[in-house]
Each structure stands twice: as structure tokens, then as C-alpha cells.
Amino acid sequence: MLKGNAIVGQSGGPTTAINATLAGVIKGAFESEAIDIIYGAHNGVEGMLDGRITNLNEVIKSEMDFKLLASTPAAALGSCRRKLPKMGEDDAVYEKLFDFFKANNIHYFFYIGGNDSMDTVAKVSAYAEAHNYEIKVMGVPKTIDNDVVGTDHTPGYGSASKYIATSMQEILRDCAVYTVKAVTIVEIMGRDAGWLTVAAGLPRIINGIGPDYIYLPERAFDIDKFIEDVKTALEKHPNVVIAVSEGLRDADGKYVGESAQSGATDVFGHKYLSGTGKSLELIVKEKIGCKVRSIELNLLQRCAAHCASKTDIEESLMVGAAAVKNATEGISGKMMCFTRTSSNPYTVEATYADIEKIANQVREVPAEFINEAGNNVTDECLEYIKPLISGESEVFWKDGLPSHFAINYLG
Amino acid sequence: MLKGNAIVGQSGGPTTAINATLAGVIKGAFESEAIDIIYGAHNGVEGMLDGRITNLNEVIKSEMDFKLLASTPAAALGSCRRKLPKMGEDDAVYEKLFDFFKANNIHYFFYIGGNDSMDTVAKVSAYAEAHNYEIKVMGVPKTIDNDVVGTDHTPGYGSASKYIATSMQEILRDCAVYTVKAVTIVEIMGRDAGWLTVAAGLPRIINGIGPDYIYLPERAFDIDKFIEDVKTALEKHPNVVIAVSEGLRDADGKYVGESAQSGATDVFGHKYLSGTGKSLELIVKEKIGCKVRSIELNLLQRCAAHCASKTDIEESLMVGAAAVKNATEGISGKMMCFTRTSSNPYTVEATYADIEKIANQVREVPAEFINEAGNNVTDECLEYIKPLISGESEVFWKDGLPSHFAINYLG
Numbered sequence: 001m002l003k004g005n006a007i008v009g010q011s012g013g014p015t016t017a018i019n020a021t022l023a024g025v026i027k028g029a030f031e032s033e034a035i036d037i038i039y040g041a042h043n044g045v046e047g048m049l050d051g052r053i054t055n056l057n058e059v060i061k062s063e064m065d066f067k068l069l070a071s072t073p074a075a076a077l078g079s080c081r082r083k084l085p086k087m088g089e090d091d092a093v094y095e096k097l098f099d100f101f102k103a104n105n106i107h108y109f110f111y112i113g114g115n116d117s118m119d120t121v122a123k124v125s126a127y128a129e130a131h132n133y134e135i136k137v138m139g140v141p142k143t144i145d146n147d148v149v150g151t152d153h154t155p156g157y158g159s160a161s162k163y164i165a166t167s168m169q170e171i172l173r174d175c176a177v178y179t180v181k182a183v184t185i186v187e188i189m190g191r192d193a194g195w196l197t198v199a200a201g202l203p204r205i206i207n208g209i210g211p212d213y214i215y216l217p218e219r220a221f222d223i224d225k226f227i228e229d230v231k232t233a234l235e236k237h238p239n240v241v242i243a244v245s246e247g248l249r250d251a252d253g254k255y256v257g258e259s260a261q262s263g264a265t266d267v268f269g270h271k272y273l274s275g276t277g278k279s280l281e282l283i284v285k286e287k288i289g290c291k292v293r294s295i296e297l298n299l300l301q302r303c304a305a306h307c308a309s310k311t312d313i314e315e316s317l318m319v320g321a322a323a324v325k326n327a328t329e330g331i332s333g334k335m336m337c338f339t340r341t342s343s344n345p346y347t348v349e350a351t352y353a354d355i356e357k358i359a360n361q362v363r364e365v366p367a368e369f370i371n372e373a374g375n376n377v378t379d380e381c382l383e384y385i386k387p388l389i390s391g392e393s394e395v396f397w398k399d400g401l402p403s404h405f406a407i408n409y410l411g
Numbered sequence: 412m413l414k415g416n417a418i419v420g421q422s423g424g425p426t427t428a429i430n431a432t433l434a435g436v437i438k439g440a441f442e443s444e445a446i447d448i449i450y451g452a453h454n455g456v457e458g459m460l461d462g463r464i465t466n467l468n469e470v471i472k473s474e475m476d477f478k479l480l481a482s483t484p485a486a487a488l489g490s491c492r493r494k495l496p497k498m499g500e501d502d503a504v505y506e507k508l509f510d511f512f513k514a515n516n517i518h519y520f521f522y523i524g525g526n527d528s529m530d531t532v533a534k535v536s537a538y539a540e541a542h543n544y545e546i547k548v549m550g551v552p553k554t555i556d557n558d559v560v561g562t563d564h565t566p567g568y569g570s571a572s573k574y575i576a577t578s579m580q581e582i583l584r585d586c587a588v589y590t591v592k593a594v595t596i597v598e599i600m601g602r603d604a605g606w607l608t609v610a611a612g613l614p615r616i617i618n619g620i621g622p623d624y625i626y627l628p629e630r631a632f633d634i635d636k637f638i639e640d641v642k643t644a645l646e647k648h649p650n651v652v653i654a655v656s657e658g659l660r661d662a663d664g665k666y667v668g669e670s671a672q673s674g675a676t677d678v679f680g681h682k683y684l685s686g687t688g689k690s691l692e693l694i695v696k697e698k699i700g701c702k703v704r705s706i707e708l709n710l711l712q713r714c715a716a717h718c719a720s721k722t723d724i725e726e727s728l729m730v731g732a733a734a735v736k737n738a739t740e741g742i743s744g745k746m747m748c749f750t751r752t753s754s755n756p757y758t759v760e761a762t763y764a765d766i767e768k769i770a771n772q773v774r775e776v777p778a779e780f781i782n783e784a785g786n787n788v789t790d791e792c793l794e795y796i797k798p799l800i801s802g803e804s805e806v807f808w809k810d811g812l813p814s815h816f817a818i819n820y821l822g
Contacts, residue, residue: 389811
């Protein structure tokens with residue numbers, strides 16, 4: 001068994017569950033005989049390159065610290081968007097990184113992040129192999145977008161979905177109180193895949209209420225058909241609620257914001273693109289003329305830890321610990337995955353996959369999860385994602401607000 | 412003791428706590444010997460005028476029904492924005508209303524709503540007195556805005572504040588992960604008073620983190636000073652977070668959206684006013700040029716029942732029941748209020764006040780609650796509102812989502 005110290009970093013956009021995975025990695029390292037010290041790198045690989053690291057053995061002191069960390073949203077170690085150069089193009093970066101590894105006796109490298117982060121994992125692994133430096137390198141995915149291939153779903157997706165479904169249900173209640181015709185458009189994150197927008201449909205199979213329509217980027221968006229859909233719904237009841245992905249595009253691949261807004265200018269006279277929801281709001285106002293508003297769920301989708309899925313947080317912890325276990329058993333250069341072993345009852349196992357088979361691909365919502373008209377999702381789809389929002393992760397309330405766990409760089 | 416049936420209605424914008432007050436009124440009626448049947452009017456006074464009422468004794472069957480109702484956001488009976496005419500102007504409306512009362516033996520009238528609803532309470536009370544119809548009429552305020560005079564705070568404000576403070580804390584965590592200079596502007600509800608925006612400051616006294624600045628409509632907003640404030644903050648740290656009220660106005664009383672956006676046009680070439688947050692986003696982009704985004708907390712502020720304040724929900728129940736008790740003891744034509752009897756420990760009592768002394772006034776955030784520079788709130792202010800977000804109201808989760816209680820009109 002390879003013995004030495006470990007380093008862990010976080011990279012890419014924050015999620016509600018990325019600190020649970022961090023807690024899982026740290027816990028795994030604490031419990032492993034192979035790992036002496038586990039360091040946290042602040043702002044991912046940037047902290048490794050400029051020496052901003054923290055000895056996590058001195059920071060996480062109790063079971064309560066683990067629990068608090070796992071319930072804290074966003075990357076407690078900070079994040080970065082740095083992509084490493086191709087090997088051979090700028091080896092100075094790699095030399096600096098590996099000098100840092102040697103100086104700190106680091107032989108385990110754990111990186112929690114999105115597609116770019118898995119690219120870093122693959123490159124660090126390849127460079128180590130080419131230069132005979134023994135280090136086990138494991139990637140753990142995180143993204144609310146759920147668009148990574150090779151895994152049943154991504155850590156972070158379940159909590160984002162729980163927040164979206166809960167908020168959608170509350171918006172539906174709010175919008176139902178008046179008798180005046182009104183359209184409410186809820187814009188949900190997702191540039192390339194509609195997985196998060198799908199979650200807006202969950203109240204339908206759980207509580208029998210749902211938005212009238214759900215539009216995903218997987219289907220070309222047709223504004224005329226959309227207006228017809230809205231008119232049809234308004235004939236049935238006065239309060240129409242619609243969920244849309246931010247990444248809606250027309251048949252030519254143009255984002256709704258672009259294709260609808262050629263004439264819009266901002267306060268300084270610059271060409272101005274508003275979001276998908278706002279664009280559709282203006283179109284409904286112009287073409288139908290009823291009361292209309294748009295709501296962007298925005299950042300809260302990825303950081304609303306007060307409404308996290310217990311399943312997601314527990315799985316995120318589990319997959320972090322499994323990454324350490326795999327690495328100490330000799331696995332390297334892989335990305336951790338979830339394999340769904342049963343749907344009823346729902347069970348999942350932590351597995352791993354080759355990064356090359358995964359990188360630079362987007363897993364879209366499959367065709368059978370979308371209705372024929374392309375304006376809603378199927379029950380099959382909702383049943384598939386339902387277990388991911390199951391259970392409520394513990395929140396440590398104090399004086400009315402959640403307590404969080406900060407890991408500050410102290411120099 | 413006056414005996415007969417009662418009617419209860421909800422009016423104005425929904426809140427997270429308005430159904431808790433409804434549950435309190437129903438419970439009070441069930442327990443009162445004076446009241447036989449309590450009817451719910453759908454869409455407030457509109458349902459009384461067109462006969463859409465439900466016998467609530469047949470709908471609320473158990474303690475669990477009360478609990479579910481109290482944890483359901485938005486008006487379960489539906490709402491309206493109807494204002495009654497001045498007495499003598501269109502008495503046909505009053506005649507119809509009082510015919511309805513007589514036909515259904517209604518001698519108790521409870522109305523849960525905002526300023527317009529209290530106006531309805533005053534008018535119904537005055538008409539009854541002038542026409543010798545014996546009915547006890549009580550108003551119970553609800554508004555997330557907390558801008559009603561005569562009461563320490565309004566039912567609904569505590570839950571909205573808890574959601575805003577919790578979300579702000581999560582946004583602060585999310586925004587802290589990168590090292591690149593960025594400004595995040597969070598727009599919070601409140602046209603005339605800054606009470607909701609104030610709540611964004613609560614994480615500061617509870618967990619030691621808070622937005623850099625908080626701008627309220629109580630102080631004239633100066634764009635140049637704002638840009639200087641932002642620059643000052645960016646010199647100290649890269650992630651600047653700012654809370655603003657939607658109702659920010661300049662010294663001439665013009666909304667920020669109006670004064671900043673004379674040149675903006677929408678996709679159809681129409682003059683276009685975006686919200687305060689979006690306007691400030693465009694201004695920061697133009698004048699400072701760093702990464703900037705704006706977030707509107709939007710509808711969730713008034714309907715996020717999954718994050719309701721236990722104090723608020725319990726007080727809302729309590730004040731609803733107290734309205735019934737007062738009415739059956741002979742009080743009429745009043746609005747229920749909260750009187751804070753002690754700040755440490757926090758205790759509150761249900762009282763009542765004359766509507767004429769309250770109507771058409773806005774209670775602003777007092778000067779001593781705002782710092783001298785006018786760009787933040789004082790600790791004294793935050794300590795004052797802190798007890799209102801205390802405790803977490805029970806949520807009845809099922810399959811990952813909250814269960815709600817619907818009262819549908821069945822005809």
C-alpha cells in the first residue's frame with residue numbers, strides 16, 4: 001500500500017453537496033492507514049501552485065465538524081476555473097505542481113469538480129505516469145446539472161432538484177390565489193441539458209400539482225407553438241405556470257434570448273440580452289397581453305443547503321470516502337460514479353469509470369423522458385429522479401439561521 | 412353573547428403565514444360556544460358576494476388538518492384585491508353582502524389581509540352599525556412588508572425574513588469561492604419600506620457574515636455614492652455582495668429603474684424598465700467593469716413555507732384565535748396587533764387597535780436602525796428583528812416534498 005500525504009481540492013461552480021463530498025474524502029483519509037496528513041488546497045489547483053494549503057487534520061476535530069461541513073453550501077476550500085495546459089505545452093506548471101507534491105510528500109490527489117476538473121485529474125495522472133512519480137489521482141464529480149455521462153446521476157443534482165421542486169410547489173400555491181388571468185414563467189438553470197428543469201415536474205407525481213408546461217433545451221423551442229400552448233392553458237384555468245430551461249434554443253440553435261431580442265438595448269444604449277424567462281415574459285405580454293411575470297431561481301438552486309436532499313448529501317459523503325478507499329487500493333486516474341443497482345427499492349453503489357470515456361460529453365434528458373408535444377416530461381422521467389430528492393438533510397439551526405463550517409486560509 | 416355563524420376570508424398578496432392565521436381563526440371558532448358554523452369565503456369578499464363559500468367544519472377534521480393548513484403557503488381560500496365602495500356611493504354591494512349574511516345567519520366576520528382589507532373591515536363594521544345588523548367584524552393583518560403601524564410587527568414578516576436571511580447567507584457562501592473580483596446585487600421586496608431588506612443583515616449578528624452594503628428606500632439613493640461604496644469594498648475583498656430594496660428612489664423620488672433607464676427598450680422597441688437590481692447591475696458593469704450579476708429573490712420571499720419561522724407561524728395562529736375570542740367578547744371593527752411586552756426574553760401579546768388610526772399609513776424603518784452613511788443597518792435593528800425568525804416551523808415532508816392543505820371550492 002502506497003503511504004504518504006494526500007491533498008484535496010474543489011473546482012468549478014459550487015453546489016449544495018460539494019462539501020459533503022469533501023467531508024467524505026477527509027473522513028476516508030482520516031480512517032485510512034495509507035494516508036498520514038490530508039491537506040486542503042484553497043481554490044483548487046491554484047492553491048497547490050501557490051502554496052495556499054491547510055492541514056485538515058488540524059481543522060476537522062469532531063464528528064460535529066464533519067456534519068457541519070457536509071451541511072455547508074458552496075466550496076468550503078474555495079474554487080477555481082483553471083484548466084491545466086496540454087502536457088508538453090507548458091510543463092513549467094506541472095513541474096511546479098509536482099515539486100509541491102514532493103515537498104509535501106503527497107501521494108494521493110483528490111479533485112472534486114465538473115468536466116474541467118476531470119480533465120485536470122486525467123492530466124495529473126498522465127504526467128505522473130510519464131515522470132515516474134507515484135501518486136494516486138481520483139476525481140469525484142459534482143454538478144447540479146446532472147449532465148455527466150457514465151454515472152446514474154451527479155452528486156449535487158438531488159439537492160438542487162429538491163429545492164427546485166419545493167420552490168415550484170410553493171410558487172404554484174402562490175399563483176393559484178387570484179381569479180385574474182396570469183402567466184408565471186419560472187426560469188431554471190441548465191444551458192445544455194434540461195435535468196434541473198425536469199425537477200419542476202416532481203410535485204405532479206408527489207402531490208398532484210404541477211406547472212402547465214415544461215420546456216427543455218433537448219427540444220427545439222418554437223415561439224409560435226409556445227404562444228399557442230399558453231393560450232390553450234389560459235382557456236382551462238386563470239393561473240398558468242411554466243417552467244423553462246435557461247438554455248432554450250430555436251431550431252437554428254439560437255438561444256431564445258438571442259433570437260427574440262435583436263432590438264433590445266440597455267440603459268447605456270448597448271445591445272442587451274435578457275434571460276430566457278424575461279424574454280418569454282415580454283413575448284407573452286406582447287402577443288397575449290395578460291398579466292405575466294418571470295422568476296429566475298438563480299444561484300439558490302446550487303446553494304440552498306437549508307433544503308438539501310438527505311439522499312444526495314449521504315451519497316456525496318459516501319462517494320468521497322469511496323474515492324479514498326479506491327485510491328488506497330491502487331486505483332488511479334479515474335472518476336467516481338454512481339451505478340443504480342435497483343430502482344424499487346432505490347439502491348446505488350459507488351463505482352468508477354475511465355475519464356477519457358466521459359470527458360467532453362453532455363448527457364441529455366433522454367427522448368423517452370419527454371412527452372410527444374415536447375412541452376412536458378413523462379411520469380417515467382419523474383419516477384426516475386424522485387428517489388434523488390428523498391429525505392431532508394439535517395440543518396444545524398442557531399438563532400433562526402443555519403450554522404456553516406468555514407475553512408479559511410490562515411497562511 | 413352574540414350567537415350565530417361566522418365567515419372568514421383572505422385578501423391581498425399571499426404570505427407564508429396567512430394560512431396559519433386562518434387556522435387560528437377556524438380553531439378559535441370551533442372552540443367558541445358563540446359560533447355554530449364557520450364558513451370560508453373563496454377569494455375574500457368576492458366569494459361572499461357570489462356565494463362561493465365552504466363550510467369549514469366539514470373540511471378541517473383533525474389536529475393534523477390544522478397543522479397542515481398552518482404550514483401551507485399562500486391563501487388557501489384564495490384572495491382578491493377588491494375594495495368596497497364608500498358607504499352611500501354604491502350601497503347595492505353592501506345590500507348584497509348583508510343579504511348574504513342574513514341568509515346564512517352570519518354574525519361574525521373575520522378578514523385576514525393588508526391595508527385594503529382593513530378598509531373593508533372598517534366599512535362593513537360601519538354599514539352594520541348604520542343599518543342595525545348585529546355582526547362582530549375583526550381584521551387580522553398579514554403582510555411580509557411589516558409596514559403596518561400600530562403593531563410591533565406583522566404576521567408573515569418573520570417567515571419572509573427567515574427565508575431572506577437564510578438565502579442571503581447561502582448566497583454569501585456561494586459568492587465567496589472565487590478569487591476574481593465580482594459584485595452580486597440581491598434585490599429584495601419592499602416598495603415603500605425596507606423591513607424585508609433589513610433581514611439580509613441578520614447573518615452578520617448571528618454568524619459573523621453579511622452583505623457589504625444594505626440600501627433601503629428610507630434613504631435617498633445616490634448612484635455616484637453607490638459606485639464609490641462598491642469600489643471601496645472591492646479594494647478590501649474580491650466578492651462584494653449588496654442587498655437592495657426594490658423600492659430604492661433617488662432624492663427626487665424617482666425609482667432607480669426609472670432614473671437610470673431612460674434609454675432602455677425591450678425586444679419590441681417599447682420603453683423598458685427593469686428591476687432595481689438589474690438596473691444597478693448594468694450600472695456597475697458600465698462604471699466599474701468587473702463581473703457583476705443581480706438576483707431577485709422574487710415570489711419565494713412570500714411563499715417559502717419550507718423555511719418558515721416557528722415564532723411567526725405560532726404567533727399567526729395565536730392572533731387568529733385571539734381575533735375570535737375578542738369578537739365573541741363583543742369587540743368589533745378593530746384590527747388585531749402584536750404588542751411586544753419584553754425584548755429580552757422576547758414576549759408578545761395579541762392586542763387590537765382602531766383601524767382609523769392605522770389605515771393609509773406606512774411604518775418605515777426608523778432612523779436609528781440605519782447607519783449614518785445610509786448604506787447598512789445597525790446592530791440594534793438586527794437585534795430587534797432577530798426573535799421574529801426564531802425556530803423552524805414543522806414541515807410535513809412526503810417523498811421529498813412538503814405536503815400542503817388545499818381548500819377547493821366544490822360548489
